[in-house]
Amino acid sequence: MNNVLSIQSHVVFGHAGNSAAVFPMRRLGVNVWPLNTVQFSNHTQYGRWTGGVVDADELQSVIEGIGAIGVLGRCNAVLSGYLGATEQGRAVVEIVKMVKAVNPRALYFCDPVMGATGGCTVAPGIEDFLVTTMPTVADAMMPNHTELEKLAGRTIETVEEAVDACRDVIARGPRIVLVKHLFDRNSRADTFNMLAVTASEAWFAQRPLYPFARQPVGVGDLTSAVFVARTLLGDSLRNALEHTLAAVNAVVKTTYDAGRYELEIVASQDEIAKPTDRFPAIRVTGGDVVRRG
Template sequence: MKNVLSIQSHVVFGHAGNSAAVFPMRRLGVNVWPLNTVQFSNHTQYGHWSGSAIDAGQMVELVEGIGAIGVLPRCDAVLSGYLGTPDQAQAVIDVVRAVKAGNPHARYFCDPVMGTLNTTGGIPGSGCRVEPGIQEFLVTHMPEVADAMMPNHSELQRLVGRELETAEEAVDACRELIARGPKLILVKHLLDRNSPADAFNMMVVSEREAWLAQRPLYPFARQPVGVGDITSAIFVARLMLGDTLRRAFEHTLAAVNAVVKTTYDAGRYELEIVAAQDQIARPREWFDAWTVDLV
C-alpha cells in the first residue's frame, strides 16, 4: 500500500485542507499520514474562525519522530497544501528532503495555496486567507523543489508572473514551470476565453503531454470551499495507484464532479464528501480529456 504524508490545514468542522483530502485518498486505497499545519474551528471563508498554526519547528520534529521509528523510508509521497506561516513553507522543504533521504523515489506534490480574496476573471473567490510572505516563498522556491505542482488559474498566473487567457497560453506557462523543476503541472481550475461559460476546465501538462477536460460548472449561490484540496488529493492518489497521467486526470475530474454535484443537489455549502464516497472510487459520469493543439 502506498503512503502519503499530507501536510495541510485541519478544520474541526467542515471540509478543507486535510479535513477534505485525507478521506478521499484513504477511500481510494492510499494510506495517509496527516500532518496539520493549522488547526482551525472552521475554514476562513465563514469570516470568523478560531485556532492557530503549529510551530514550523514542530512540523520538522514530528517527521523526525517518524524517522526515529524507522518508517520514513516507507513514505512514497509528500503532498503539501495550505500553510499557516512562511516558516512552515521552509519546514516543508526540510521535510521533503528528510523523506527523500529515506526514500529517494518519493515524490513531492505541491499545491501552492496562495489565497484568492476577490472574484476575478470568472473565478469565484475562495475567501482563503494566506499570511503575507507565503506567496512569495511559493513562487520563488517551490518550483525548484517540487516534482509536481497543482495550482489553480490565479496561482499559475502568479507563478509565471503574467495573465493567461487561453488554454494554449496556459500550456506555455506550465512548460515554463516544468523547465524550473517539476515534471508535471495540474491546473485545477483553468480559465479559457474560448470555453463555454457553463464549463469548468482542468488541465494537466508534462514535458510531452497536455490534456484538457471539462465538467459542468454548478451555479452555487455560495461556492463550496475545499474543491481544490480534494482535487489534488484524488490526483495524487490515482498516480500513486499506478494510473497513467491521462487516466489519473480523468478519474480526478470525474470524482470531483461527483462530490460537487452531490453537494449542489443536496443544497449544501460544505462538501458532501462522505455521501459521494462510492463515486470517488467509481465515478458514474466520465469526462474524456483531449490534447491541446499548440500553434
C-alpha cells in the same frame, strides 16, 4: 500500499485541507499520514474562526519522530497545501529532503495555496515563497488559474497560453503541472476546465460548472488529493486527470443537489472510488485543442 504524508490545514467543522483530502485518498486505497499546519474551527471563508498555527519546528519534530522509529522510508509521496506561516514553507522543504533521503523515489506534490480566490486568507510572505522556492523543489505543482499566473508571472486567457505557462514552470523543476481550475475565454461559461501538463503531454478536460449561490470550499484540496492518489496508483497523466475530474464532479454535484455549502465527501465516497460519469480529456497538440459544445 502507498503512503502519503499530507501536510495541510485541518478544520474541525467542514471540509478543507486535510479535512477534505485524507478521507478521499484512503477511500481510493492510499494510506495517509496527516500532518496539520493549522487547526481551525472552520475554514476562513466564513469570515471568522478560532484556532491557531502549528509551530514550524513542531512539524519537523513530528517527522523526525517517524524517522526515529525507522518507517519514514515507507513514505511514497509528500503532499503540501495550506501553510499558516512562511516558516512552515521552509519546514516543508526540509521535510521533503528528509523523506527523499530515505526514499529517493518519493514524490513531492505541491498545492501552492496563495489565497487568490474565494476569500482564502494566507499569511504575508507565503505567496512569494511558493512562487520563488517551491517550483525548484516539487515534482508536481497543482495551482489554480490565478496561482499559475503568479507562478508564470503573466496573464493567461486561453488553454494554449496555460500550456505554455505550465511548461515555463516545468522548466524550473516540476515534472507535472495540474491546473485545478482553468479560465479559458473560448470555453462556455457553464463549464469547469482542468489541464494537466508535462514536458511532452498536455490534456484538457471539462465538467459542468454548478450554479452555487456560494461556491463550496475545499474543492481544490479534494482535487489535489484524488490526483495524487491516482498517480501513485499507477494512472497515466490522462487517466489521473479524468478520474480526478469525474470524482470531484460527483462530490460537487451531490453537494449542489443537496443544497449544501460544505462538500458532501462522505456521501459521495463510492463515486470517488468509481465515478459513474466520465469526462474524456482532449490532447493539446501544437498549440491547438479540439473543443466540444
